[in-house]
Amino acid sequence: MLRAFADTGAFNERLRTDGHLVFADGLEAPTTATTVDGRGGKPVFTDGPYLETKEHLDGFWVIEAADLDVALALAAEGSRACHGTVEVRPFRSGGSV
Amino acid sequence: MTGPNVEEAITRVHREEWAQVVAGLACRFGDLDVAEEAAAEAFVTAAERWPRDGVPPNPGGWLATTATRKAIDRLRRESQRDAKHQEARMVYDDSPPEPTGPVEDDRLRLVFTCCHPALAMEARVALTLRQLGGLTVAEIARAFLVQETTMARRITRAKAKIKAAHIPYRVPSDEDIRERLAGVLAVVYLIFNEGYLASEGAEPVRVELSAEAIRLGRLLRTLLPDDGEVAGLLALMLLTDARRPARVSRTGELVTLAEQDRHAWEPALLAEGRALVRERLEAVAAGGDPPGRYQLLAAINRVHTDAPSARDTDWSTIVALYGRLLLLDPSPIVRLNRAVAVAEVDGPGVGLAEVDRLAEVLDGYHAFHAARADLLRRAGRGGESRTAYDRAIDLAGNPAERAYLARRRDQLVG
Numbered sequence: 416m417l418r419a420f421a422d423t424g425a426f427n428e429r430l431r432t433d434g435h436l437v438f439a440d441g442l443e444a445p446t447t448a449t450t451v452d453g454r455g456g457k458p459v460f461t462d463g464p465y466l467e468t469k470e471h472l473d474g475f476w477v478i479e480a481a482d483l484d485v486a487l488a489l490a491a492e493g494s495r496a497c498h499g500t501v502e503v504r505p506f507r508s509g510g511s512v
Numbered sequence: 513m514t515g516p517n518v519e520e521a522i523t524r525v526h527r528e529e530w531a532q533v534v535a536g537l538a539c540r541f542g543d544l545d546v547a548e549e550a551a552a553e554a555f556v557t558a559a560e561r562w563p564r565d566g567v568p569p570n571p572g573g574w575l576a577t578t579a580t581r582k583a584i585d586r587l588r589r590e591s592q593r594d595a596k597h598q599e600a601r602m603v604y605d606d607s608p609p610e611p612t613g614p615v616e617d618d619r620l621r622l623v624f625t626c627c628h629p630a631l632a633m634e635a636r637v638a639l640t641l642r643q644l645g646g647l648t649v650a651e652i653a654r655a656f657l658v659q660e661t662t663m664a665r666r667i668t669r670a671k672a673k674i675k676a677a678h679i680p681y682r683v684p685s686d687e688d689i690r691e692r693l694a695g696v697l698a699v700v701y702l703i704f705n706e707g708y709l710a711s712e713g714a715e716p717v718r719v720e721l722s723a724e725a726i727r728l729g730r731l732l733r734t735l736l737p738d739d740g741e742v743a744g745l746l747a748l749m750l751l752t753d754a755r756r757p758a759r760v761s762r763t764g765e766l767v768t769l770a771e772q773d774r775h776a777w778e779p780a781l782l783a784e785g786r787a788l789v790r791e792r793l794e795a796v797a798a799g800g801d802p803p804g805r806y807q808l809l810a811a812i813n814r815v816h817t818d819a820p821s822a823r824d825t826d827w828s829t830i831v832a833l834y835g836r837l838l839l840l841d842p843s844p845i846v847r848l849n850r851a852v853a854v855a856e857v858d859g860p861g862v863g864l865a866e867v868d869r870l871a872e873v874l875d876g877y878h879a880f881h882a883a884r885a886d887l888l889r890r891a892g893r894g895g896e897s898r899t900a901y902d903r904a905i906d907l908a909g910n911p912a913e914r915a916y917l918a919r920r921r922d923q924l925v926g
Contacts, residue, residue, distance in 0.1 A: 482680035483630060505677050 419498040426496035430478060435489060441474035473499060518563045521571070526555060529572040530646030531731065533579050535618035538643075538681055544625070544671050546583050548643060554579035619644065620683050620735045627696040628679045635670035636699050642667055644731070645724045655706070655721050693736070697745050697806060700728045704749050708756070709910055722753055740795060743788050744807030750785035751813040754778040759912075766916035770822040782817055789814045808837045827856040844873045852883050860890040878907035882917060894924050 430436035448464040464471060476493060480486040483503070490501040530551065537547035554575045568574040626639040634656075641647045641655075653663035673679065684692045707721025729746040736742045758772035767773075792807050803811070812833045819825040834850035848870055855863025864887040867880070874880035885900035901921035908914045 480678075482678040483628075484680050484684070486678075487630065503677075507676075 419496070422496035422498075423493075426493055427476075429492075430476070430489070435478045435480060437477040437479055439474070439476040442472055445471040470500075473497070518567060521567045522555070522559055522562060525558070525567075525571045525575065526646055527727070529575055530555075531619045531622065531644045532572060533575050534643055534646075535622040536576055537579055537583055538622055538625075539618045540580070541583055541587070542681060544643060544674060544681075546586060550579045550583035550586065551575075551646075553582045557582075617683075617735050619731065621681050623696055623732065623735075624683055624692060625674065625679060625681050627692075627699050628674070629692070629695055630677065630679060631670050631673065633699075633702070635666055636695075637702055638663060638667050639670050640699050640728065641703065641724065644728060647724065651720075655718060693739065693741065696732070697741060700725050700732070701745060701749075701806070703728070704752075708752060709913070719756075722749070722756075725749060726753060740792055740801055741804045741806050743792055744804065744810045747785045747788035747792070747810035748806050748813060750781045750788070751810060751817055754781035754785065754817065764912055764915060765919065766910070766912040768916070769816060772822075774821065777817070785810065786814055786817070803836075805837065805840055808833055808840070812837075825856070827853055831857055844870045845877075845879075848874060848880055848883060852887075855887055855890075860887045863887050864891060876907065878904045878909075878913075880904075881907065882913075885917075885920070889920075889924060897921075898924050 427436065427439050430439070445464040450461045450463060450465050452459045452461070474497070478486065478489060480489060483505075486503050486505075490503045494501040533551045533554065534544075534547045537550055538544055541547060557578055558571075558575060562568075622643055623640070626643050627636045631639070638652055638656075641652050642649065647655075649664050649667060650660050652667075653660040656663070683689070704722050704725030707718040707723070707725060726746070726749050729742075729749050732742045733746050754777050755769070755772060757778065758774070758776040759767055761767050789807075789810050792803060792810070796803055796807075812830055815826050815829050815833070830853045831850065834846065834853055837846050838850060848867065851863050851866035851870075854866060864884070867884050867887060870880060881900045881904035885897050885904055888894075888897035888900055898921055901917055901924075905914055905917045905921070908917060
């Protein structure tokens with residue numbers, strides 16, 4: 416675990432130096448999550464994450480990359496650093512991934 | 513020029529120029545949808561005009577120019593409607609594209625975009641056939657036995673992902689070209705195999721699919737003439753396809769290699785495939801990279817096709833080649849193939865012992881039970897052989913293969 420923290424820290428530093436980093440942080444455990452549904456008349460607050468699965472989101476990076484190949488290469492490095500799987504998803508707006 | 517000749521010319525130009533036209537447009541406009549639709553419109557225009565005006569002296573250039581005009585018209589309309597600055601800019605941007613990779617060919621970029629690892633395998637296959645092969649969505653849907661709407665959705669989704677996820681339209685860098693190319697070759701080989709021995713449906717062979725795969729293989733060979741695996745895959749497909757005329761009997765039954773009429777094999781395809789294998793052997797002997805998977809499979813096929821009769825097959829060389837393949841790919845399928853060759857050298861008992869070790873992993877694979885049935889028969893174990901044939905017939909999806917297995921089972925005595 417400590418190893419993963421150190422590796423991820425080093426990876427974040429590299430993202431910053433190379434100009435890819437917009438924002439990165441870890442998330443607290445899914446047990447701390449509250450799901451909110453405000454679509455009805457009165458908002459409904461439910462204890463727990465949106466999806467109950469064995470896997471959960473531990474944190475995220477918001478990065479700038481020229482195209483998917485660059486983003487995937489960085490994600491591979493990030494995955495190695497944090498010892499976990501990384502999902503790459505483009506932002507809907509803006510020209511970068 | 514008379515009608516049928518113009519039609520032939522259009523068909524030929526479509527085969528030869530489609531990929532180039534689409535790739536050129538994709539490069540300029542950075543959008544596969546625009547490229548594909550404009551290319552299709554240009555071919556429709558050709559079909560209307562050429563019978564009247566005659567085939568232009570440079571059909572490829574005519575098509576490229578016409579398609580570019582169509583694309584610009586379309587982008588103008590859209591940019592007026594949506595005020596999309598970027599697309600409007602592209603319309604007036606005549607600057608040559610940036611150098612994007614070790615090989616400067618638009619078609620190669622198109623191959624690597626269509627076969628990008630971020631796309632699902634079935635989407636890669638469909639996109640490659642559409643964008644590079646110029647097959648219509650209906651043709652691709654028919655080839656893979658799915659509804660046209662399903663195939664259209666699959667292709668649309670893949671193109672949307674290319675756009676939204678910024679899958680780049682470029683040839684990968686030198687360092688990862690080898691890795692990425694393996695995926696491209698896998699797509700082409702998958703198309704070939706689906707044509708050569710359809711996994712399901714009433715048609716045992718889909719000639720148009722294997723022909724398309726060979727065409728893509730030739731295109732890759734033109735684009736990457738120095739790559740050993742590209743040459744290996746093309747050789748493998750040629751040597752395999754050369755045997756097609758002898759592979760299914762008049763009654764629609766599969767004819768195995770040992771029983772095929774070798775005079776019915778296609779001499780031109782054999783010669784071309786053999787020459788490619790020879791070229792690779794010489795390159796390896798001269799200190800080139802060791803042969804990869806496709807080169808080894810091509811070499812195995814060359815040994816098969818070199819033998820004047822099945823009895824004269826040099827099985828020990830085949831066992832040795834499978835042994836080398838095992839070092840690259842220690843998969844149960846390769847082990848099964850090696851075991852079959854071992855049975856030819858050391859007898860069915862030795863082969864059977866190796867095959868039986870794969871029972872757990874390959875239980876759902878018809879070829880495992882077919883190979884086992886044959887070895888059990890040769891070992892004189894008729895009852896067990898019959899059970900294995902039954903299981904193989906249950907699992908086989910190809911009608912010609914099922915017919916063959918049923919006959920072999922019914923020939924068993926005792």
